[in-house]
Amino acid sequence: MNIEELEDLVRQMYASTMPGLSIDCIVFGFHDSAIKILSLRFNNADAWMLPNGLIFHKESIQQAAQRILLERTSLKDIFLKQFYTFGDLDRTNIEDMKTMMPFPSILEMVPKRAISIGYYALVEHSKVQPQLDFMTAECRWFGVDELPKMIFDHNKIVEIGLKSLRAQIDHLPIGYHLMPETFTMPELQKLHEAILGEPLDRANFQKRILSYDILERLEERRTGGAHKSPYVYRFIPEKYEAFLQREF
Amino acid sequence: MNIEELEDLVRQMYASTMPGLSIDCIVFGFHDSAIKILSLRFNNADAWMLPNGLIFHKESIQQAAQRILLERTSLKDIFLKQFYTFGDLDRTNIEDMKTMMPFPSILEMVPKRAISIGYYALVEHSKVQPQLDFMTAECRWFGVDELPKMIFDHNKIVEIGLKSLRAQIDHLPIGYHLMPETFTMPELQKLHEAILGEPLDRANFQKRILSYDILERLEERRTGGAHKSPYVYRFIPEKYEAFLQREF
Structure with missing residues (x-):
């Protein structure tokens, strides 16, 4: 793909989705008596991130989250819970974006601010087949304490998501x-x-x-x-x- | 205000805020041994709604919610908790909008879809001084079972907010x-x-x-x-x- 094709693709992607909004998903699995979290590495960069995506104009946010997870894990009918929406001014970091997307013309098209709706999924570890796409180089399970530094506020999103899961499991099985x-x-x-x-x-x-x-x-x-x-x-x-x- | 001035105002409002996003607030008070909820009535219409507003480009969503509540209740330092983000495709209803805003040129400017972040506030009933602005005709406390039919999905927002408050108070004072x-x-x-x-x-x-x-x-x-x-x-x-x- 050359740069013009990439620009076209990004332009189309933004035109068909809600501006300034995204979805970040924490995929929790349970393996070897420990909670694991799915993290993706961006192409050609040491940038780790949560599975994420945009919201098409023609889908609900719940449908968008289901779709993003289906694309990433091949799992349907996932237990998926919205837990918090992240809207601080400084949550996306332009330096992180430069690492992931070293094309100035593409960076120009990225919205300066994005508000992200956080979902967590609970999946049976053995059933997940992580999927890569043209933007991701690697997909890996990490223990909660072994997570790498991720882009933007993704480590904070995990922290809040884990708090939410803990509060839930206290009174819900x-x-x-x-x-x-x-x-x-x-x-x-x-x-x-x-x-x-x-x-x-x-x-x-x-x-x-x-x-x-x-x-x-x-x-x-x-x-x-x-x-x-x-x-x-x-x-x-x-x-x-x-x-x-x-x-x- | 004539229609051109109103159009300008609405254009400015949309230009300075995040597109397709809003905040809805449930203000809970406690009076006469009952939980009360603050509801507003739109100018010249029998349209009730929760206090709501848009998010300026230069404020976090938490700041936006604080500002909206300050404008509506004159209360600072309110206990404010984000509880859910509402993003169904059919949540805003064009018929409701026509009742509230009987000007076709303004209706044209309203985004076809809005995702709304729900917050609830807990306030001491006696300290609230509800404020009207040029768009609202009335501000009233309702018991949970006495709430009128509100616009869009605002009754559902109250239902989810109340569930969330109940789940909280079960283990938090x-x-x-x-x-x-x-x-x-x-x-x-x-x-x-x-x-x-x-x-x-x-x-x-x-x-x-x-x-x-x-x-x-x-x-x-x-x-x-x-x-x-x-x-x-x-x-x-x-x-x-x-x-x-x-x-x-």
């Missing part, structure tokens, strides 16, 4: 989308502990989760572990959805 | 900004019950609130009521703010 189909109570507790970053009391945890009345205990038991074989559970989708509807 | 300087425990409980729309157990409520360690019990007691004179409390501002910082 949103683990469904991060867990495999079936799991044991200790495995579900590990997920909660990974999100909260602190250990939980086993008996209280089990009592609280069962009080939501959204789990079905299966006949089978997990065998082969160090402890006495624990029961295996699965979420009851209808009850789980009904429970979430009360809050969302 | 955000009553400070809705209460007078000093209050009794039964008075604070009444506020929580008014927000939640359901009665709370007296002993559990008191235990939970005191566990936050943000209240100071004064020497005085409230006298003159039907019951044995209850203690009078006030929030300790520094501890209260520190507590909120953990979550916000």
Whole structure:
């Protein structure tokens, strides 16, 4: 692609989308007893960023977020929650843009200010197939404490998103989308502990989760572990959805 | 003002603000043991709406929300929380606009689509002095169940804002900004019950609130009521703010 073609592409992109607005997505996964976050690296630059995109004139912001995530992860029907809109004056940094887009004519076309709507997605780690496009060179999972310095305010977006997720999981069992189909109570507790970053009391945890009345205990038991074989559970989708509807 | 002057004013307003973006504010007050919401009526029309406005290029969205509320309520340093951004395709209704703005040339200038960032404010009812401007004919407090049909999706915005406030107050003592300087425990409980729309157990409520360690019990007691004179409390501002910082 030569520079004229790139200019055309960028011009078309801005013409068909809402000016000065974007969407940033935190994709949370759970792997090896730890919370992971999906980060992209921009072409030809050491610039890491959250999956992001613009909003077409003809789609709702929720549809835009779903589309952006589908493009990045190949996942449909993702659990996706809007958590905060970022609108500080200095949130986008022209220096970051110069690194990513070393073409003065393109930089001229970028809006000086962008307000970004933050969403987080909870996905089962093993089901994600990260997708690259012509602008991205690499797609990688990072632990919360291992995240690189990202462009703009993306590290702050992760911080606020994590706070929001922690506040949610305190009173909502949103683990469904991060867990495999079936799991044991200790495995579900590990997920909660990974999100909260602190250990939980086993008996209280089990009592609280069962009080939501959204789990079905299966006949089978997990065998082969160090402890006495624990029961295996699965979420009851209808009850789980009904429970979430009360809050969302 | 003639139509040319109005056109100029509207043109200037759009030129100095972020296109296709607005802010809607729910102002919650507490009066006569009930939660009240501030609603405005548009000039020469039976069109009710939430206090709202646009975002100047040179202000953050938080500053814009503070400014809009200052203009509407004369209140500074308001407790203000962003709770959701509304971006459905059909949220603004051209018929509503025709009622409010019966000038075809002005209607032409209004963006076809607007995404709105929702904030809620918690204010002490008695301190608010609602302000009218050249576009608004009336400013009135309504009970949650008495709200008129408002323009666009403003009734839905109230519904989501109220859900958000209820979820917050469940684990955060955000009553400070809705209460007078000093209050009794039964008075604070009444506020929580008014927000939640359901009665709370007296002993559990008191235990939970005191566990936050943000209240100071004064020497005085409230006298003159039907019951044995209850203690009078006030929030300790520094501890209260520190507590909120953990979550916000």
